[in-house]
Amino acid sequence: MRYGRIFLLHLQDVLQNRGRSFIWFLVVLVNPAIYLFFWKGATTNGAVAGWSFSTIAAYYFLVVIASSLLIVHIEEDIAYRDIKEGALVSYLMKPFSYIQRKFIEELPWRIAQGSFGLLVLVGVMVLFTGLLHFSLTPTKFALGLCVVVLGYLVSFLFKMVVGISALWFTEYRGLSQLVEFSITIFSGIILPLEQYPDLFRQLAFSLPFSYMIYYPVMGMLGKLDENVLVFVLLRQIMWIIIFYMLYRWLWKKGLYKFTGLGQ
Secondary structure, eight states: OHHHHHHHHHHHHHHHTHHHHHHHHHHHHHHHHHHHHHHHHHTTTSOBTTBOHHHHHHHHHHHHHHHHHTSOOOHHIIIIIIIISOTHHHHHTSSSOHHHHHHHHHHHHHHHHHHHHHHHHHHHHHHSTTSSOOOOOHHHHHHHHHHHHHHHHHHHHHHHHHHHGGGSOSOOHHHHHHHHHHHHHHSSSSSOGGGSOHHHHHHHHHSGGGGTTHHHHHHHHTOSOHHHHHHHHHHHHHHHHHHHHHHHHHHHHHTTTOOSSOO
16 A cells, blocks of 8 residues: 555656656657658568568557656666765665665656557557558467566666666766667667667677567567567566666665765
8 A cells, every 4th residue: 555655646746747758758759750751661662571561660659659668767866866966865764675666666657658659559540540550369469468567677677777886886877878879779679670680680689678678569569479478578587587686786785885975
């Protein structure tokens, strides 16, 4: 019950700042919209590498939803407000674990921005009937939803690790920019990863970023069969365990570096 009340309090904060949330959503929307213009020209004479325009359009609209819903942006709040400015002290004095509070704080923002993406998708499907193509079955849909949920957990725990690492860095901004660059390149936001050259494709599949965006999108698009979806779920669980253990280690060691007055 107490976690529900905390969630509702942060949801009120999100609703009060809905204009800012909408602007952030528009930033996420712009790049996939531009990519669609490129694919519109590329598919004029038919499908490209097995991707028709209706399928690639559905892919990019799902990327908009996934980028808004699944990519957590908690790390700068942790690094600058909690660690650099010392606000972490207030969390240490409360009867809640730090990671649980951060999860509850971030979730309303993801729901709000993900809802904007869902509204755009529904609007496109209503206004342009038949434009978007999905190949979902009930089984694929259920497994795809599981991939989406675990994708969010992978993203959240990864960003918690990135944020808490500020305890070891005097200048955190370089790491933050490197992370955002890596997510953009290797998560499937620019192109479906199967369109990458072999070396970059194999690198992307070996990194955790594809399990935050690419696989959830491909799962909801219906382009992955059930066996592949089960394999993806197992790999997501692996990354969740790795990032949670890394977070616990960084948290335990990092508290000895925190002075309570910021850095």
